[in-house]
Amino acid sequence: MSTLPPPDMLCFALYSTAHRMQQTYKPLLAPLGLTYPQYLLLSALWFGDARTVGALGRELQLESNTLTPLIKRLETRGLLRRERDTADERQVRVHLTDTGRALQADAAHIPDCITRETGMDMDDLARLRDEILALRDRLDRA
Amino acid sequence: MSTLPPPDMLCFALYSTAHRMQQTYKPLLAPLGLTYPQYLLLSALWFGDARTVGALGRELQLESNTLTPLIKRLETRGLLRRERDTADERQVRVHLTDTGRALQADAAHIPDCITRETGMDMDDLARLRDEILALRDRLDRA
DNA sequence: CAAGATTAAATCGTACACGATACATATGTC
DNA sequence: GACATATGTATCGTGTACGATTTAATCTTG
Numbered sequence: 001m002s003t004l005p006p007p008d009m010l011c012f013a014l015y016s017t018a019h020r021m022q023q024t025y026k027p028l029l030a031p032l033g034l035t036y037p038q039y040l041l042l043s044a045l046w047f048g049d050a051r052t053v054g055a056l057g058r059e060l061q062l063e064s065n066t067l068t069p070l071i072k073r074l075e076t077r078g079l080l081r082r083e084r085d086t087a088d089e090r091q092v093r094v095h096l097t098d099t100g101r102a103l104q105a106d107a108a109h110i111p112d113c114i115t116r117e118t119g120m121d122m123d124d125l126a127r128l129r130d131e132i133l134a135l136r137d138r139l140d141r142a
Numbered sequence: 143m144s145t146l147p148p149p150d151m152l153c154f155a156l157y158s159t160a161h162r163m164q165q166t167y168k169p170l171l172a173p174l175g176l177t178y179p180q181y182l183l184l185s186a187l188w189f190g191d192a193r194t195v196g197a198l199g200r201e202l203q204l205e206s207n208t209l210t211p212l213i214k215r216l217e218t219r220g221l222l223r224r225e226r227d228t229a230d231e232r233q234v235r236v237h238l239t240d241t242g243r244a245l246q247a248d249a250a251h252i253p254d255c256i257t258r259e260t261g262m263d264m265d266d267l268a269r270l271r272d273e274i275l276a277l278r279d280r281l282d283r284a
Numbered sequence: 285c286a287a288g289a290t291t292a293a294a295t296c297g298t299a300c301a302c303g304a305t306a307c308a309t310a311t312g313t314c
Numbered sequence: 315g316a317c318a319t320a321t322g323t324a325t326c327g328t329g330t331a332c333g334a335t336t337t338a339a340t341c342t343t344g
Contacts, residue, residue, distance in 0.1 A: 003253050005189040006182050006202060010271040011163045011256065015182070016203045017278040018160040019331075021153045024281050026332095037300060040148050040157070047147040054322060060148060061158045064323050066301050073299080090309045090322040111145050114153065117284040118277060128277065129152040131270055135260060136159040139166050142259040161301075168302095179330060196292060206293050208331050215329080232292040232339045 014132075024117055028110045032103060033077070037062075039107070041070055045080065045096050046104045052091045079103060156274075166259055170252050174245060175219070179204075181249070183212055187222065187238050188246045194233045221245065 006012040022036045029039050037060075044059050045051070057067050071094055074080050079100035085091040118125060148154040164178045171181050179202075186201050187193065199209050213236055216222050221242035227233040260267060 003250065006186050008271075009185075009253075010260075010267050010274075011160075011167065011178075012182060012202075013271045013274040013278070014156065014160040014163055015178075017274050017281075018156040019203065020278050020281045021156055022331090024284070025153070035299065036153075036157075040154060043151075044148050052322080053324095060154075061161065062300095063302065065303080065325075068324055070300075088310075088322085092323065108145065111151075117281060118152075119280045119284065120277070125152050128273055129150075129155045131273070132152075132155040132159050135262070135270065136155070136162050138261045139159075139162045139259060142166070142261065164301090177329065194292080195294095204330095205332065207295075207333080210294055212330075230292085230340070234293065 024114060025110070028113055029107075032106055034103075034107075037066075037070055038074060039110075041067075041074065042079065042096075042100065042103065042107075045094065045100070049101075050093050050095050052085065052093055054091065056094060074100070166256060167252070170255055171249075174248055176245075176249075179208075179212055180216060181252075183209075183216065184221065184238075184242065184245065184249075187236065187242070191238050191243075192235050194227065194235055196233065198236060216242070 025036050025039065029036065032039075034042070040060055041056065044056055053064055053067055053071065056071075057063060060067070062070075071080065071082065075082060078097055081095045081097055082092050083095060085093050115122070115125065120128075167178050167181065171178065174181075176184070182202055183198065186198055195206055195209055195213065198213075199205060202209070204212075213222065213224065217224055220239055223237045223239055225235050225237060227235050257264070257267065262270075
């Protein structure tokens with residue numbers, strides 16, 4: 001039978017490693033006052049500002065029930081601004097403020113720090129990422 | 143520079159795939175009235191009953207602040223029982239009830255269902271699991 | 285063997301995740 | 315062009331995660 005204890009389960013490897021990765025980010029993000037999901041959201045905006053909640057949700061694979069409070073917290077901190085789309089007032093566009101944009105420079109060292117902590121080279125990291133994404137795609141299609 | 147948007151980040155691949163995996167479990171666990179972390183906890187107990195909170199935390203990589211409420215919810219549902227260790231009263235041992243043990247049979251089909259949904263064979267799954275665990279170990283050591 | 289240090293759980297506060305639902309704006313149909 | 319339907323966000327309730335702290339029991343060391 002294929003029944004295994006948690007340490008041998010693929011799902012648990014994903015689960016525990018994803019948490020471990022967040023812990024690795026934590027001390028790097030703490031000086032910026034950001035949580036890991038907040039950092040992902042800002043990263044998305046640094047690569048494409050003024051996007052709708054829906055578009056951000058599709059990129060980050062999060063629904064509005066998670067994204068809205070996340071966005072509001074960063075708005076309270078003055079890192080971004082929400083504005084109704086004038087053409088379609090159902091949509092809300094998320095704009096970086098100058099403060100939010102400035103934070104990108106303070107975060108610029110983080111990717112290299114993380115890469116260093118993995119102790120792996122770029123090729124291996126990209127290969128592992130693609131294998132994990134291939135699994136996600138299979139689960140999406142199933 | 144190594145700065146990438148979220149879809150290209152290894153950490154995001156882990157993050158989104160771990161969530162996707164939980165969503166894959168959800169419809170299988172719903173009939174049992176279990177969440178995914180609750181299922182992991184029970185799986186650990188099915189492989190070794192009467193363990194302490196600390197021992198379960200080491201296996202599941204969770205602290206008491208997460209584990210205690212998780213255990214209490216399953217206790218409320220009558221799936222397990224908490225008992226102070228008589229030799230060392232600081233420790234709490236978690237015992238499966240008959241109901242909790244019986245649930246193992248109802249969950250026995252789940253691993254195969256998940257394997258099928260991944261569309262991958264056992265060897266590939268084990269290989270991917272080990273690569274992910276190798277990353278976790280590197281992060282643990284860093 | 286008593287005072288301080290250590291350990292095991294539990295508690296508290298904050299921030300995700302996410303199902304279910306509500307609500308407002310758009311869109312399609314007649 | 316009123317009306318049913320669909321779409322985009324927001325809200326609410328429950329259940330994790332986890333840092334910081336608390337409480338109780340055990341261990342250490344003089």
